[in-house]
Amino acid sequence: xxxxxxxxxxxxxxxxxxxxxxxxxxxxxxxxxxxxxxxxxxxxxxxxxxxxxxxxxxxxxxxxxxxxxxxxxxxxxxxxxxxxxxxxxxxxxxxxxxxxxxxxxxxxxxxxxxxxxxxxxxxxxxxxxxxxxxxxxxxxxxxxxxxxxxxxxxxxxxxxxxxxxxxxxxxxxxxxxxxxxxxxxxxxxxxxxxxxxxxxxxxxxxxxxxxxxxxxxxxxxxxxxxxxxxxxxxxxxxxxxxxxxxxxxxxxxxxxxxxxxxxxxxxxxxxxxxxxxxxxxxxxxxxxxxxxxxxxxxxxxxxxxxxxxxxxxxxxxxxxxxxxxxxxxxxxxxxxxxxxxxxxxxxxxxxxxxxxxxxxxxxxxxxxxxxxxxxxxxxx
Amino acid sequence: xxxxxxxxxxxxxxxxxxxxxxxxxxxxxxxxxxxxxxxxxxxxxxxxxxxxxxxxxxxxxxxxxxxxxxxxxxxxxxxxxxxxxxxxxxxxxxxxxxxxxxxxxxxxxxxxxxxxxxxxxxxxxxxxxxxxxxxxxxxxxxxxxxxxxxxxxxxxxxxxxxxxxxxxxxxxxxxxxxxxxxxxxxxxxxxxxxxxxxxxxxxxxxxxxxxxxxxxxxxxxxxxxxxxxxxxxxxxxxxxxxxxxxxxxxxxxxxxxxxxxxxxxx
Ligand SMILES: Cc1cc2nc3c(=O)[nH]c(=O)nc-3n(C[C@H](O)[C@H](O)[C@H](O)COP(=O)(O)OP(=O)(O)OC[C@H]3O[C@@H](n4cnc5c(N)ncnc54)[C@H](O)[C@@H]3O)c2cc1C
Numbered sequence: 001x002x003x004x005x006x007x008x009x010x011x012x013x014x015x016x017x018x019x020x021x022x023x024x025x026x027x028x029x030x031x032x033x034x035x036x037x038x039x040x041x042x043x044x045x046x047x048x049x050x051x052x053x054x055x056x057x058x059x060x061x062x063x064x065x066x067x068x069x070x071x072x073x074x075x076x077x078x079x080x081x082x083x084x085x086x087x088x089x090x091x092x093x094x095x096x097x098x099x100x101x102x103x104x105x106x107x108x109x110x111x112x113x114x115x116x117x118x119x120x121x122x123x124x125x126x127x128x129x130x131x132x133x134x135x136x137x138x139x140x141x142x143x144x145x146x147x148x149x150x151x152x153x154x155x156x157x158x159x160x161x162x163x164x165x166x167x168x169x170x171x172x173x174x175x176x177x178x179x180x181x182x183x184x185x186x187x188x189x190x191x192x193x194x195x196x197x198x199x200x201x202x203x204x205x206x207x208x209x210x211x212x213x214x215x216x217x218x219x220x221x222x223x224x225x226x227x228x229x230x231x232x233x234x235x236x237x238x239x240x241x242x243x244x245x246x247x248x249x250x251x252x253x254x255x256x257x258x259x260x261x262x263x264x265x266x267x268x269x270x271x272x273x274x275x276x277x278x279x280x281x282x283x284x285x286x287x288x289x290x291x292x293x294x295x296x297x298x299x300x301x302x303x304x305x306x307x308x309x310x311x312x313x314x315x316x317x318x319x320x321x322x323x324x325x326x327x328x329x330x331x332x333x334x335x336x337x338x339x340x341x342x343x344x345x346x347x348x349x350x351x352x353x354x355x356x357x358x359x360x361x362x363x364x365x366x367x368x369x370x371x372x373x374x375x376x377x378x379x380x
Numbered sequence: 381x382x383x384x385x386x387x388x389x390x391x392x393x394x395x396x397x398x399x400x401x402x403x404x405x406x407x408x409x410x411x412x413x414x415x416x417x418x419x420x421x422x423x424x425x426x427x428x429x430x431x432x433x434x435x436x437x438x439x440x441x442x443x444x445x446x447x448x449x450x451x452x453x454x455x456x457x458x459x460x461x462x463x464x465x466x467x468x469x470x471x472x473x474x475x476x477x478x479x480x481x482x483x484x485x486x487x488x489x490x491x492x493x494x495x496x497x498x499x500x501x502x503x504x505x506x507x508x509x510x511x512x513x514x515x516x517x518x519x520x521x522x523x524x525x526x527x528x529x530x531x532x533x534x535x536x537x538x539x540x541x542x543x544x545x546x547x548x549x550x551x552x553x554x555x556x557x558x559x560x561x562x563x564x565x566x567x568x569x570x571x572x573x574x575x576x577x578x579x580x581x582x583x584x585x586x587x588x589x590x591x592x593x594x595x596x597x598x599x600x601x602x603x604x605x606x607x608x609x610x611x612x613x614x615x616x617x618x619x620x621x622x623x624x625x626x627x628x629x630x631x632x633x634x635x636x637x638x639x640x641x642x643x644x645x646x
Binding site: 010014018048050053057062064 | 415452455456459569570571574576577580
């Protein structure tokens, strides 16, 4: 089934590409080198409407479809993986569950600020003892009058350093073990007892702020319970279904950036009296990279389109995430190979892209977890 | 201020950044994607500001082959801030030059009525002849000012600043008028996501040459093309306030440089 993009989706690509090349490409290498979150980009992303893509118009967002969202993430990531995940985590992991599981008051209170960039969003699921195995979440949320009192720790939270709005998964039904005891909460950054700790120093997406969160008798009003008590795991899994497509789009974008850099270099670099692009060894790598990219992109748009049409898409998004994460590592690796020695240096962007690509095999569910999800569907 | 319509003439043309230049110097546009040119985006952005300030409707007018009328083309233009567009799309206009393009724009402007100002970009991105606004003004019988940096509208007139090699010229001109803007007149930004989604809901009119009852002028036929030889600036400045003397000195200088033969241009 050939996938045909709509006019709006095509124009979204043009607009975001133009923006990314003008505003983001110039700082991509520097924020990576300095492990610096690109806070100056936030108002610019908001002005273009990229922070409200998944938010309905009535709350100040764009109400774009999921394919347009994927294209936007892809185009940001094509020049900078950090910007891709900043918008992805903000939109898919924090904003999306509020749009889909929040009540009218919660939406009114949080969505306009998330759309305008006044607040950036983050999502806290992972803990020191609960990574792939989210059912073992140990952070507790004990009911006390009109509040829930949160205690525990989260780790590896994207946008942690500057986010204002956090969706946090914690165990509120203390006597219910496993996934059924988990609930989702909206936690504001300045809540007493809530602390954002020092960011990690990472291999890639170094401009992205990845921090631990600590909760110590942190009182969150019961009005901030997202969905019903006990629905936390379901909300987290639905959130990750969409998030995985977003990460797959990030992977495609990073790979695309590396692919273009490799093509350009192959045409320029002369060895043995000819551009290396004339060598069959290089051409075969270019061909394999192109096929990999197209296959990955097709999986992303397929999953995003299913989501837009509100069809089941867990399987499709797991497939897109699995394939694209591994594809991006392959393609960026080949891009370095085509560059030879300079590809291994900071003088060219492909080494950064290779480091950025690797994370797409890990976060929002490792490749192994995606395989588990996919196989389960066939072996039920 | 009572201004009803401001028109922006724009072209949907292949993006030169996607054109390829072969080793013999020929430019191949065949694989270049069509876009609303950046120069025309300047005019649309500037026009949006003027129209909003005076409550006018900003109408885009585009002339070209059938692809100019595709929804993706009109949405691309509308997303930049136009209120509506009129596209004259016709096979006959696929390769239209300045004269035919201006004929079609003039016909639309006349049909619209109540047009105070026609804005154009500095030049088209693909051909860059910079002639269409002048021919248009000639057909409409309106004044034409090129290289304009700023426009301030008032009742029945506009105050303009033109960028000339000698400096900035301030001009007041009676409306209606045709104005082409410099490429620096407005900082072009990509359209926002909301503008993109709203574009599809704005009105689009598509007309053919026949709908406008136009008889297209003969624009001549290109018989052959030759590459220009190397050019060099002679740096001759003709400094006189007497136009007749200036013309005579210019002819003299061109002859001396071998650029004019007895019959006319060499
Ligand atoms: C940069 C970065 C940003 C992140 N952002 C966020 C965020 O915003 N919010 C958030 O909540 N989390 C975030 N995470 C956490 C991320 O989602 C987890 O790291 C990931 O889910 C893996 O969990 P883990 O690190 O505990 O690895 P583990 O679960 O310990 O896995 C270790 C290895 O064992 C494998 N494994 C585990 N279980 C199985 C199984 N059942 N079958 C087969 N193999 C298995 C894994 O695939 C992996 O190879 C982020 C992580 C990083 C590094």
